[in-house]
Amino acid sequence: xxxxxxxxxxxxxxxxxxxxxxxxxxxxxxxxxxxxxxxxxxxxxxxxxxxxxxxxxxxxxxxxxxxxxxxxxxxxxxxxxxxxxxxxxxxxxxxxxxxxxxxxxxxxxxxxxxxxxxxxxxxxxxxxxxxxxxxxxxxxxxxxxxxxxxxxxxxxxxxxxxxxxxxxxxxxxxxxxxxxxxxxxxxxxxxxxxxxxxxxxxxxxxxxxxxxxxxxxxxxxxxxxxxxxxxxxxxxxxxxxxxxxxxxxxxxxxxxxxxxxxxxxxxxxxxxxxxxxxxxxxxxxxxxxxxxxxxxxxxxxxxxxxxxxxxxxxxxxxxxxxxxxxxxxxxxxxxxxxxxxxxxxxxxxxxxxxxxxxxxxxxxxxxxxxxxxxxxxxxxxxxxxxxxxxxxxxxxxxxxxxxxxxxxxxxxxxxxxxxxxxxxxxxxxxxxxxxxxxxxxxxxxxxxxxxxxxxxxxxxxxxxxxxxxxxxxxxxxxxxxxxxxxxxxxxxxxxxx
Amino acid sequence: xxxxxxxxxxxxxxxxxxxxxxxxxxxxxxxxxxxxxxxxxxxxxxxxxxxxxxxxxxxxxxxxxxxxxxxxxxxxxxxxxxxxxxxxxxxxxxxxxxxxxxxxxxxxxxxxxxxxxxxxxx
Numbered sequence: 161x162x163x164x165x166x167x168x169x170x171x172x173x174x175x176x177x178x179x180x181x182x183x184x185x186x187x188x189x190x191x192x193x194x195x196x197x198x199x200x201x202x203x204x205x206x207x208x209x210x211x212x213x214x215x216x217x218x219x220x221x222x223x224x225x226x227x228x229x230x231x232x233x234x235x236x237x238x239x240x241x242x243x244x245x246x247x248x249x250x251x252x253x254x255x256x257x258x259x260x261x262x263x264x265x266x267x268x269x270x271x272x273x274x275x276x277x278x279x280x281x282x283x284x285x286x287x288x289x290x291x292x293x294x295x296x297x298x299x300x301x302x303x304x305x306x307x308x309x310x311x312x313x314x315x316x317x318x319x320x321x322x323x324x325x326x327x328x329x330x331x332x333x334x335x336x337x338x339x340x341x342x343x344x345x346x347x348x349x350x351x352x353x354x355x356x357x358x359x360x361x362x363x364x365x366x367x368x369x370x371x372x373x374x375x376x377x378x379x380x381x382x383x384x385x386x387x388x389x390x391x392x393x394x395x396x397x398x399x400x401x402x403x404x405x406x407x408x409x410x411x412x413x414x415x416x417x418x419x420x421x422x423x424x425x426x427x428x429x430x431x432x433x434x435x436x437x438x439x440x441x442x443x444x445x446x447x448x449x450x451x452x453x454x455x456x457x458x459x460x461x462x463x464x465x466x467x468x469x470x471x472x473x474x475x476x477x478x479x480x481x482x483x484x485x486x487x488x489x490x491x492x493x494x495x496x497x498x499x500x501x502x503x504x505x506x507x508x509x510x511x512x513x514x515x516x517x518x519x520x521x522x523x524x525x526x527x528x529x530x531x532x533x534x535x536x537x538x539x540x541x542x543x544x545x546x547x548x549x550x551x552x553x554x555x556x557x558x559x560x561x562x563x564x565x566x567x568x569x570x571x572x573x574x575x576x577x578x579x580x581x582x583x584x585x586x587x588x589x590x591x592x593x594x595x596x597x598x599x600x601x602x603x604x605x606x607x608x609x610x611x612x613x614x615x616x617x618x619x620x621x622x623x624x625x626x627x628x629x630x631x632x633x634x635x636x637x638x639x640x641x642x643x644x645x646x647x648x649x650x651x652x653x654x655x656x657x
Numbered sequence: 658x659x660x661x662x663x664x665x666x667x668x669x670x671x672x673x674x675x676x677x678x679x680x681x682x683x684x685x686x687x688x689x690x691x692x693x694x695x696x697x698x699x700x701x702x703x704x705x706x707x708x709x710x711x712x713x714x715x716x717x718x719x720x721x722x723x724x725x726x727x728x729x730x731x732x733x734x735x736x737x738x739x740x741x742x743x744x745x746x747x748x749x750x751x752x753x754x755x756x757x758x759x760x761x762x763x764x765x766x767x768x769x770x771x772x773x774x775x776x777x778x779x
Binding site: 290294300305316317318319324327331332337341342345389 | 690701737748
């Protein structure tokens with residue numbers, strides 16, 4: 161079972177090394193990336209199947225077991241996140257074949273892409289707090305590289321802000337790890353809670369707050385999200401899509417893990433409800449103020465991370481189920497909306513909505529794909545966003561948390577507003593100058609490479625909307641495994657040496 | 658105990674790092690980040706308790722070291738963190754240099770290529 165847990169992690173790293181070595185040959189790094197993504201998907205599916213059937217799986221490395229050595233552990237939540245990351249990695253890699261230019265590919269796109277995918281997978285699978293820090297650094301350096309690929313004024317500017325704010329967050333994370341190790345003498349997350357109970361409260365709260373601030377910045381929570389809308393609109397579409405699929409999601413996953421396993425109750429956790437609601441509201445208002453498609457979508461990433469954080473803040477099994485379901489839906493649909501925005505820009509729509517338009521007449525197929533994704537994003541029934549929001553709303557009502565309920569419903573309304581803005585100005589309104597082109601204007605290869613992944617993700621989103629049972633069941637089991645700290649700890653302790 | 662020396666040192670380095678980062682020039686920003694990273698490394702290193710015990714070697718034939726030894730784990734951690742921090746510092750410096758060349762300024766406040774100040778729209 162050891163290799164089963166490690167394989168989704170080892171494959172992208174082996175691929176990244178191969179892609180960097182193959183840099184001289186045109187086309188070779190991207191071929192390596194596609195093969196590695198497909199292999200990782202197979203490995204993630206095998207891991208998911210094993211965890212589904214047998215419960216949490218774990219593996220220890222280097223001949224050292226839990227309290228000292230590094231253990232990888234996959235419970236249902238880790239397995240679901242790994243599988244989702246692998247699916248989106250493959251889809252975005254296919255899209256990137258027609259999206260990332262020659263310069264970007266020569267600068268090492270394929271290797272950095274796999275490095276980011278591997279870093280996120282590592283964050284989902286590790287049971288060791290310092291190891292988690294390392295995965296965030298791996299993701300940071302890969303993301304910074306992808307962001308500044310090929311230079312360009314906007315990318316360099318965005319790169320400085322992205323790197324600075326994220327680096328401060330990882331340094332806070334590192335300091336928190338140092339404090340927690342000093343208090344507990346272990347780096348295994350599942351061993352920490354019991355040992356922290358005897359620690360001086362002031363030291364414990366300081367460590368918890370430092371860790372919370374670091375992960376909140378990584379997840380893009382209010383008020384530490386400024387790095388996200390500053391950067392996400394500058395790189396090629398495939399890069400933004402991969403960021404939307406993985407980066408903030410690793411942050412919110414780590415928050416879910418740490419604040420159920422390590423710090424089940426702390427002052428930081430008491431702040432979370434207010435911060436989650438503020439994130440939802442500020443993100444959606446920020447989006448309403450934007451007029452460029454990708455920047456609107458970037459602010460919505462912030463807003464929607466707030467939903468997941470709200471589920472964690474409410475904390476009941478139902479709320480966590482809703483949070484996981486919403487997170488999965490959001491990974492698929494948000495990635496797809498960004499991919500669609502990339503195609504819309506090519507077909508003459510442009511980024512700035514005042515200068516865009518006419519796509520409804522020129523490309524009914526793209527319009528239909530956008531509409532399906534936009535309605536899912538807004539959470540209208542029976543599309544995929546609805547079920548997660550329904551579970552979250554039910555959880556809020558069950559806990560009598562009316563502020564949370566108001567935020568869930570109100571922010572959903574404003575999401576619909578932003579989606580309508582893109583629809584009206586980018587699709588329905590005639591283009592002010594020139595004419596929009598249809599998908600058929602693209603060369604056949606580009607058309608297949610761009611529209612294929614979009615159609616696949618739209619189909620996945622529709623499946624999540626019209627047949628939600630399997631996704632709901634998986635989310636339910638993921639939430640249950642998150643709350644069953646004992647089973648997770650037992651798996652970590654029993655990891656084969 | 659000499660632990661307080663580490664605390665003061667980490668505090669001073671963090672202070673100097675923040676001071677540099679507030680100076681608005683991209684180069685100072687990168688150097689400030691490096692100093693802040695050094696402060697975090699000292700915090701991690703201090704987790705070992707800053708003792709003056711023996712190195713944690715196990716004599717040949719024995720299963721455990723003889724007598725009290727220093728905790729090797731924070732040292733391994735801080736080594737990892739230094740390597741990562743070095744890589745990121747170099748990247749940050751290269752980025753600052755590239756941005757200065759491309760944007761024609763090294764004032765972080767004046768860098769608005771990614772988020773230009775709003776133009777009024779209909």
